[in-house]
Amino acid sequence: MSKPQLQSAEVLAARHHARYPGETLAYRQARNALLAEEIELRRHIERVAAMRRALPTSGDVPENFRFDSADGPVTLAQMFGDHDTLVIYNWMFGPKRERPCPMCTCLLSALDGEMPDILQRVAFGVVARAPIERMQAFAQERHWEHLRLYSSGGSSFNQVYLGEDPGGDDIPGLNVFVRISDTIKHFYGDEMGPDTSDPGQDPRGAPDLMPLWNILDLTPAGRGTDWYPSLDYQAANPPHH
Structure with missing residues (x-):
């Protein structure tokens, strides 16, 4: 057809x-x-x-990576649950960081609210190299309720799937895996970053996953160049009474 x-x-x-008053x-x-x-x-x-x-499915996952979760050890295969698709976000919260990346955290805060809907369709995990206890403590501080957190500190997952550079620094990223029978394959990875960015712009994907930037893009000032998300607004901006 x-x-x-x-x-x-x-x-x-x-x-x-459509017409607006006074236009x-x-x-x-x-x-x-x-x-x-x-x-x-x-x-x-x-x-x-x-x-x-x-896209055709890419290569087989080289091993059944193991992670730490709030409920104990879990494998990549177990992270799928009842779904045949698993999305993993690499959270920049590695051993070199006292606090996680504010940009990653901003995105994950938005995804936390969407997670009950997302999990109806696919499995979704947030992976970082920090110990699971530190991840959970920060999630509680941020009032996250729905994100599924996994520590990859004891595996090479971040190195294999482009979440860590050769110097050991964190790289943000998103990967999609599919389960076909008993085989797990890599399907998609976000490959847009500093080497694909345009002059005068921060590295960004297309479409941009962050609701924040999509909202600001609708305004006269746009995203601006002098502001980034923060990890904590309460200390800097106490509520007005």
Whole structure:
């Protein structure tokens, strides 16, 4: 069956009849031009997602890596639970760090709220090289309730799947694994970083997983260049009464 012919983004934008109080003709013309680009962006995102879904599975996982969890030792295979897909985020919280990465933590705080929904479809684990006790203590401090935390401190998982550089420093990343019968294969890894970033921009993926940046991208000032997430806002910004 052939795919339906899509109308041009410009036609769809011109058909849109939303109007806001007091808007000018110049605003509407600029907004419709932007709307057409947004439609094209949505279509491009879907094309990229389709290419990602169509990836052939990559290599077999070289070993059934072992991790520490709040409930004791667990293997990579056990992390799948009842699902055939496992997503793992590499949290930058290694032995060289007194505190975890604020950017990673910001993302994980958002994912904690989404986790009950995500876990309906796939298994999801957060892996770091810090001892599980330190991971749990920070999760309690951050009021995380749903993230599944695993310490990889006793395995080579981070080295094998690009979560640690040769010097032993943490690298953030996301990997997707699939279980086919009794075999676990690597399916996808986030490969966008400093070596693929554009001038004047922080390294970022596409689509960007952090809701924070997507919200700020909708505002006049955008992401800005003088602000990053913090691990603790209470000390710096006490509540007003």
